[in-house]
Amino acid sequence: MDNQDIVDTAGAFVPGEIFRLDATAQGPVAGLTFAVKDLIDIAGRRTGGGNPDWRAAATPAPAHAPVVTRLLANGATFLGKTVTDELAFSLEGRNVHYGTPRNPQNPDWLPGGSSSGSAAAVGARLVDFALGTDTGGSVRVPAAFSGIWGMRPSHDAVPLDGVLPFAPTYDTIGWFSRDAQTLARVGDVLLPPAQHVDCLMISIVEDTLDMLDPADAHAFRDAARRLANAAPMRVFEHWPCAQLQWAYSTIQGYEIACGLGSRLNALKPRFAMDIGERFASASAVSYADYETAAAVRQNFAGWLQDRLPPGTVALLPVTSVPHLRIDAPSEEISRFYASTLALTALAGHAGTPQLQCGSSPLSLMGGCGSDRALLDFALESGLEKSNDGR
Numbered sequence: 001m002d003n004q005d006i007v008d009t010a011g012a013f014v015p016g017e018i019f020r021l022d023a024t025a026q027g028p029v030a031g032l033t034f035a036v037k038d039l040i041d042i043a044g045r046r047t048g049g050g051n052p053d054w055r056a057a058a059t060p061a062p063a064h065a066p067v068v069t070r071l072l073a074n075g076a077t078f079l080g081k082t083v084t085d086e087l088a089f090s091l092e093g094r095n096v097h098y099g100t101p102r103n104p105q106n107p108d109w110l111p112g113g114s115s116s117g118s119a120a121a122v123g124a125r126l127v128d129f130a131l132g133t134d135t136g137g138s139v140r141v142p143a144a145f146s147g148i149w150g151m152r153p154s155h156d157a158v159p160l161d162g163v164l165p166f167a168p169t170y171d172t173i174g175w176f177s178r179d180a181q182t183l184a185r186v187g188d189v190l191l192p193p194a195q196h197v198d199c200l201m202i203s204i205v206e207d208t209l210d211m212l213d214p215a216d217a218h219a220f221r222d223a224a225r226r227l228a229n230a231a232p233m234r235v236f237e238h239w240p241c242a243q244l245q246w247a248y249s250t251i252q253g254y255e256i257a258c259g260l261g262s263r264l265n266a267l268k269p270r271f272a273m274d275i276g277e278r279f280a281s282a283s284a285v286s287y288a289d290y291e292t293a294a295a296v297r298q299n300f301a302g303w304l305q306d307r308l309p310p311g312t313v314a315l316l317p318v319t320s321v322p323h324l325r326i327d328a329p330s331e332e333i334s335r336f337y338a339s340t341l342a343l344t345a346l347a348g349h350a351g352t353p354q355l356q357c358g359s360s361p362l363s364l365m366g367g368c369g370s371d372r373a374l375l376d377f378a379l380e381s382g383l384e385k386s387n388d389g390r
Contacts, residue, residue, distance in 0.1 A: 006018050006079060006080070006126055008126065009102070009124055009126075010101055010102040010104070010120040010121060010123070010124035010126065011083070011098075011099045011100065011101045011102055011117075011120065012035070012082050012083060012101045012102075012117040012118070012120035012121035012124060012126060013035070013080045013081065013082055013083065013117060013121065013126075014038050014048060014080075014081045014082065014083055014098060014117070015098065017038070017045070017080050017081035018079065018080040019079075019080060020077065020078065020079055021042075021072060021077065021078035022072075022077055023072050023073075023074075023075045023076055023077050024072045024073050025072075025073045025074065025075065026074070026075045027073065027074025027075045027189060028074055028075070028185050028188040028189050029071060029074050029075050029076040029129075029185050029186060029188075029189055030074070030075025030076070031075065032075070032076045032077070032128040032129060032182065032185070033076065033077050033078075033079050033127045033128050033129075034071060034076050034077070034078060034079065034127050034128060034129050034130055034131065035078070035079055035080045035081065035082050035117075035118060035121050035126070035127045035130045035131070036065075036068060036078070036081055036082065036118070036130065036131040037081070037082050037084050037114075037115050037117065037118050037130070037131060037132045037133055038050060038081045038082060038083065038084050038117070039084055039088060039133050039163055039164040039166075040065045040067070040068065040081075040131060040133075040162065040163050040164075040173070041061035041063065041064060041065045041068070041162035041163070042061060042064055042065075042068060042078070042081065043060075043061055043062065043063050043064045044060050044061065045060060045061060045081065046058040046059070046060055046061070047061055047164055048081075049084065049086065049087045049088070049164050050083060050084040050085055050086045050087060050088070050095050050097070050098070050114075051086045051087060051097065051269050051270075051271065052097050052270075053267060053268075053269035053270055054087065054267065054269050057267055061162065063162065064162065065161060065162025065163055066159050066161050066162060067131060067158060067159065067162075067163075067173055067190060068131075068162075070189055070190065071186075071189060071190075074189045076129075076189075079126070079127055080121075082101075082115075082116075082117030082118045082120070082121055082130060082132075083095050083098045083099070083101050083116055083117030083120075084113070084114050084115060084116065084117060084132075085113035085114035085116060085138075085275070086269075086271055086272060086275045087164070087166065087260070087275075087279075088113075088114040088133060088135065088138055088164075088166045089114070089166075089256075089275050089278050089279065090113045090114050090274075090275065090278075091112060091113050091114065091136070091137055091138065091141045091336075091337065091340065091341075092110050092112070092113050092324065092333065093110045093111035093112045093113035093114070093116030093119075093142060093145070094110065094113065094116075094272070095116070095272075096272040100116070100326065101116045101117045101119070101120035101121075102120055102124065103120070103123070103145060103146055103323075104119075104120065104123025104124055104146050104147065104148070105123070105145075105146060105147045105323070105359075106323070108325055108326055108327075109145065109323040109324065109325060109326065110145065110323070110324045110325070110326055110328070111123075111142055111145060111146055112141040112142035112143075112144065112145035112146060112319075113138060113141065113142060114132075114133070114138040115130075115132025115133060115134070115138045115139050115142050115174070115176070116142055117130075118130035118131060118132040118139075118142070118176055119132070119139075119142035119143060119145075119146045119148060119150070119176050120146070122146075122148050122176040122177060122178060123146045123147070123148050123178070125178070128177065128178075128182060129175055129176060129177040129182050129183070129186050130175065130176050131173060131174070131175050132150075132173075132174050132175065132176060133163060133166070133171060133172065133173055133174065134152040134171075134172045134173075134174040135166050135167050135170045135171050135172070135252065135348070136167075136170065136248060136252060136341055136344050136345065136348055137318065137319075137340065137341070137343075137344035137348075138174075139151065139152050139172075139174030139175070139176065139356075140152055140174075140318040140319075140344060140347075140354055140356050140363065141318060141319055141340065141344070142176070143176055143318070143356035143358075144317075144318040144319045144322075144356050144363070145319065145322075145323055145324070147358060147359035148176050148177065148178055148356075148358060148359075149176065149177045149178065149179065149180055149182075149183045149355070149356060149357065149358045149378075150174060150175070150176050150183075150355070150356040151174050151175050151176075151183055151186075151187065151353070151354075151355050151356075151371075151375070152172055152174045152347060152353060152354045152355075153172055153173070153174060153187075153190070153191060153353050153371050154172075154351055154352060154353045154368045154369055154370070154371055155169070155170070155171075155172055155351030155368075156351070157172075157190075157191055157192060157353070157369070157371055158172065158173045158190050158191065159173075160172075160173060165259050165260075166252075166255075166256065166259075166260075167251065167252040167255040167256055167259075168255055168259065169251070169255060170248075170251070170252060170255075170348050173190075175187075175190070178358075179358075179384060180357075180358070180375070180378045180379050180383065180384045181379065181384075183355070183375060183378070184375040184376070184378070184379055187371060187372060187375045191371050191372055194369065194371070194372045194373075196372070196373075196376065197310050197311055197370065197372075197373045198311060198373075199311055199312070199313045199366070199373055199374070199376075199377040200229075200311050201229070201230045201311055201312040201313070202227050202228050202229050202230055202312075202313045202315065203228060203230045203231060203232055203233045203312070203313070203314055203315065204221070204224050204228050204232045204233070204314075204315045204316070205232070205233045205234070205235055205314050205315065205316040205346075205365075206232035206233065206234055207234045207235060207236045207237060208235065208236070208316040208317060208343060208346075209221070209317070210236070211241070211317070211320040211339045211340075211342070211343060212317060212320060212321075213321075216317075216321070216322060216361065219361050220317055220361045220362065223360050223361050223362050224315045224362055227313075227315065227362075227381060227383075228315060230312075233307060233314055235304075235346065236342075238303070239300050239303070241339070241342035242338075242342070243296060244296070244300065244342050244345045244346070244349065245338060245341045245342040245345060246293065247293040247294075247296040247297050247300075247345070247349065248293075248297075248341055248342075248344075248345040248348060248349065249341065250285055250289050250290060250292075250293035251290060251293045251294060251297060252282070253281060253282035253283075253284075253285040254282075254285045254287070254289075254290040254293075256279070256282040257282050257283045257285060260279075261282075261283055264279060297349045300349050300350065301349050301350040301351065304346065304349070304350045304352070305350055305352070305367055305368060308350075308352065308365070308366055308367035308370070309367060310367065310370065310373070311373070312366065312367065313364050313365070313366055313373075313374065313377055314364070314365040314366070315362055315363070315364065315365075316343065316346070316363055316365060317343060317361055317362075317363065318340075318343060318344065318354070318356050318363045319336075319340045319343065320335075320336060320339035320340045320343065321336055321340075322361070324336060346365065347365055350368065351368055352365055352366060352367055352368050352370070353365070353366055353368075353370060353371040353374055355374045355375065355378060357378060357383045358383075358384065360383060362383070364377065364378065
């Protein structure tokens with residue numbers, strides 16, 4: 001496929017960034033095409049971060065990010081760079097500069113962010129799989145909103161070299177596909193080797209369903225009933241959701257200010273109003289609050305890891321709502337963030353992998369390092385047959 005053969009019906013690609021890089025060798029992803037979020041370096045191209053001012057000030061990357069080199073060396077063909085919410089600071093999927101990528105399920109719905117273009121490119125069948133980044137849900141949320149498969153790996157399982165940092169102790173490189181098999185093939189290339197572990201203990205995280213409206217909670221239980229075989233887990237009765245959400249937002253803000261603050265102050269990029277307000281809030285986080293939040297995170301991470309021994313899978317929703325309309329009022333957006341960030345912070349705080357199962361309401365979470373076990377379980381459990389897989 002040449003670049004001129006792609007008709008970007010989804011608004012998924014950064015303008016001028018549809019181009020082809022052929023595979024350099026053969027491997028598990030031979031014959032597949034892919035795109036990457038515009039936070040990931042491609043040699044000779046500027047990494048724009050979803051913002052034209054940031055892009056204009058950037059210098060061309062001297063080399064591909066290692067994940068890109070690895071995919072090319074294992075048979076995949078690269079086709080372009082995808083739109084991201086500005087510097088990844090959103091879960092909605094909007095970009096005032098490049099437009100909002102199209103949700104493949106319904107054009108009136110937001111695609112979810114911040115890896116919005118990558119999700120849209122996969123959902124629109126423009127590529128076979130796409131890379132995104134996930135800090136607080138930026139692969140998991142677009143996957144859930146778009147009805148496709150999405151993988152957030154264990155923290156540090158996939159190297160982040162050549163990726164624009166956001167909040168480094170939460171940042172991961174994840175990926176999207178339309179089916180579980182492709183998701184696993186990409187994992188075979190990107191993830192470190194691991195012994196096969198059978199997932200035998202499957203539990204619903206029961207109190208996460210309190211975040212959903214009754215109809216959505218019923219749909220979740222209906223989908224989970226066939227898989228769950230162990231006693232339900234409860235998280236929020238031990239760790240209040242507001243506390244976990246606050247800890248995540250505080251640590252994220254502090255790390256953003258430390259990592260990007262000086263660059264933002266020097267460059268003063270033009271942001272959408274809500275994005276600018278978020279960066280301003282991040283710069284105001286105190287070290288005392290950061291220390292308090294870090295202690296909450298450390299204690300929670302140990303608590304959760306103890307409950308996710310090898311062979312255990314937790315079933316939970318990624319988002320508090322199945323979709324958001326593009327014209328959703330600000331109050332609805334605010335409620336979405338407050339509840340969804342508490343859900344996504346579970347894996348984020350603990351550094352554990354989480355896999356969104358296509359158009360199913362289910363996601364799978366395991367202990368740190370269980371990435372391949374989750375991918376195998378998704379394939380072996382028939383999850384792909386129970387939803388359309390898009």
